[in-house]
Amino acid sequence: MQVEHVGKNIEITDFIKAYTEHKLERLKHYLKDLDVAPDSVRVRVVYDFEKHRHRNRVDIDVYLNTPGGGVIHAWEESNDLYSAIDFVIDEVERQLVRLKQRRIEASRRESRLEKMKEHTVQESSIERAxxxxxxxxxxxxxTVEDARLMLEETGAFFLPFINSETGEVNVIYRKKAGNYGLITPRA
Known part of the structure; x- marks a missing residue:
């Protein structure tokens, strides 16, 4: 990880650099989860002291030089420089977690689309009657009564059968009200 320190209205000491770089070590774990080599990451840390407000501001830009990389930007203000560094590193960490989740969802979406494409190709190659x-x-x-009993036994919603009285095909079915209906051919 290449770290660049820039100071505006503040002198950057070796202790400030070491403190920030030590805190940035936490991010290596998340970069590994994103399959990003630490060598392909460039970090720019800008320290700014606003005299009129007596506030320290820390801006961090993380450049991911990988395919599908991107930039993560976070900033924080505080009266204490080290608190601002801690808070801004926490924000970068949250953004890396969100980036990881988005990439996982994107890969899942792509795999679902591929499965659907394979499935539709297989379905289209099979001719259906x-x-x-x-x-x-x-x-x-x-008889109609025997057909009703058989319908109750099977638990089906309808049952086609040959009516023994007429010799024609009839359909008996259950109605929502709990009673039964009978469909016969018109004479």
């Missing part, structure tokens, strides 16, 4: 011929559930003719 629009109408599938299925046998009647019961080959022998039934």
């Amino acid at each position: 629009l109408i599938v011929i299925e046998p009647m559930p019961s080959e022998k003719p039934l």
Whole structure:
């Protein structure tokens, strides 16, 4: 990690540099999670002292020189320079965690899209018949009462059957009210 220290209205001592670089070591763990080599990261730390407000401001820019890299920027103000450094490092850390989560979600989204593409390619290569011929559930003719009992036993919503009284195909079905309906061919 290459660290550049810039001071505005403040003299940057070796202790301030060492303190900041020690705090930046925490970020290496997150960079490793993002598959970013520490050598490909450039950090620019700007220390500023505003005389009229007696405030210290610390700006940090983290440049990720990788494919899909980017820049992370955070700043913090405080009366104490070291508190400002701590707070701004915490903010950079939060942004790195969010970046990691966004990249994980993006990779999941891409893998879902690839699976869907593979699935649609497989479906389009298989020809489906629009109408599938299925046998009647019961080959022998039934009375309407026997068909109702069979419908209750199976737990199905409807049952086509051959009516033993008329010899025609009828359908018995359950209604929402709990009673049953019967569909017969028109004469």
